[in-house]
Amino acid sequence: MNVNPSVSASRAKRKVDLVRDADSHPDAMIELRGVIKRFSNAAGEFTVLKGVNLTIKRGEFVSIVGKSGSGKSTLLNMITGIDHPTEGQVVVNAADIYTGVSESQRSNWRGKNLGIVFQFFQLLPMLTLLENVMLPMDYVSLYDFDERPKRALELLELVGLEKFANKLPVLVSTGQQQLAAIARAMACDPPLLVADEPTGNLDTRSADTIIQLFERFVAQGKTVVMVTHDPSLTSRTHRNIILSDGELIDEAISKALPKLRHRHMLEFTKLAQTRTYQPNEAILAEGAELDSFYIVKQGEVELISQNGEALAWRKAGEFFGEVELLHGGKFGASARAGKMPVEITTLPKSEFVRVIHESPITAEALEQISQQRLEAQQVAKEFSRR
Numbered sequence: 174m175n176v177n178p179s180v181s182a183s184r185a186k187r188k189v190d191l192v193r194d195a196d197s198h199p200d201a202m203i204e205l206r207g208v209i210k211r212f213s214n215a216a217g218e219f220t221v222l223k224g225v226n227l228t229i230k231r232g233e234f235v236s237i238v239g240k241s242g243s244g245k246s247t248l249l250n251m252i253t254g255i256d257h258p259t260e261g262q263v264v265v266n267a268a269d270i271y272t273g274v275s276e277s278q279r280s281n282w283r284g285k286n287l288g289i290v291f292q293f294f295q296l297l298p299m300l301t302l303l304e305n306v307m308l309p310m311d312y313v314s315l316y317d318f319d320e321r322p323k324r325a326l327e328l329l330e331l332v333g334l335e336k337f338a339n340k341l342p343v344l345v346s347t348g349q350q351q352l353a354a355i356a357r358a359m360a361c362d363p364p365l366l367v368a369d370e371p372t373g374n375l376d377t378r379s380a381d382t383i384i385q386l387f388e389r390f391v392a393q394g395k396t397v398v399m400v401t402h403d404p405s406l407t408s409r410t411h412r413n414i415i416l417s418d419g420e421l422i423d424e425a426i427s428k429a430l431p432k433l434r435h436r437h438m439l440e441f442t443k444l445a446q447t448r449t450y451q452p453n454e455a456i457l458a459e460g461a462e463l464d465s466f467y468i469v470k471q472g473e474v475e476l477i478s479q480n481g482e483a484l485a486w487r488k489a490g491e492f493f494g495e496v497e498l499l500h501g502g503k504f505g506a507s508a509r510a511g512k513m514p515v516e517i518t519t520l521p522k523s524e525f526v527r528v529i530h531e532s533p534i535t536a537e538a539l540e541q542i543s544q545q546r547l548e549a550q551q552v553a554k555e556f557s558r559r
Contacts, residue, residue: 288358
């Protein structure tokens with residue numbers, strides 16, 4: 174590939190680092206604060222993102238899911254700097270990427286801080302795989318001119334394509350093209366990799382190879398954010414973020430009740446109340462009349478028998494109170510926070526029962542869990558009497 178060193182030098186002079194955001198948390202790779210995105214067309218104005226607040230930590234592997242039109246691609250465009258929020262702030266790798274930033278500055282920043290993997294690869298057809306991988310290094314003037322071919326070849330070797338380095342994209346398979354696109358995305362060693370349906374056009378074996386690569390990058394400390402519709406892939410990520418009609422669904426709710434329709438999850442998200450309990454603080458007394466469904470958002474809750482014996486623990490994403498709400502009766506144990514502060518999300522009894530009745534598959538899952546828990550509690554109580 175012919176690259177003029179003087180062009181790289183001129184780009185280096187134009188390159189400007191973005192200013193660090195004073196409020197950025199040191200553990201955060203991505204922070205969206207009240208992000209709203211509106212579009213206008215002949216039919217009028219419509220809002221795609223509705224006040225999104227989201228933090229993704231460094232080193233997390235995160236999947237983003239949602240139905241078509243939920244706002245997933247728009248959310249990615251906010252994170253990558255491809256589009257502009259109508260309102261709100263986007264901070265990536267400690268830099269506010271929109272406030273007072275020109276398109277040229279953002280483009281240079283993106284080249285150093287982001288690797289982007291598209292569903293349809295976006296490789297330049299007239300360049301070999303090696304030249305495609307070298308291209309980002311030239312754009313942001315990273316690595317000496319003579320080092321770039323060596324680094325590009327090392328990246329192709331990482332994804333198993335070193336033997337195809339001098340082939341054009343059209344001469345390799347779709348899976349190999351996507352692997353080459355990942356090598357290109359990592360060319361400048363960015364701390365953040367963003368992938369939009371990276372396995373959507375691939376067979377199962379190729380898709381697994383891609384996810385293994387992402388897992389390897391995360392193990393090295395990089396952050397990976399992936400949009401996908403494949404449940405087998407979301408199960409391999411640290412977090413599963415769900416968008417519904419431009420709004421984020423509470424992650425504790427989606428984890429506790431995964432079989433609910435997204436519209437019901439969003440309804441619960443808007444109804445939810447969250448409270449923090451200090452270590453060992455009482456949450457519910459045995460025999461209490463329940464007016465809420467309880468989900469552990471963060472921390473651990475201990476369920477205790479009348480004589481003080483531990484019956485069970487509920488961890489983040491788990492719940493309690495479902496037996497009493499669905500079958501009647503008073504709370505069969507006492508509940509208290511564990512050794513660390515606990516965040517509890519509650520849902521009103523009437524709304525919880527109504528929605529569960531509208532979702533037979535969720536009701537069936539809860540019944541199975543309730544029966545298992547009742548049997549386990551009975552065994553624990555009998556054991557404690559001995």
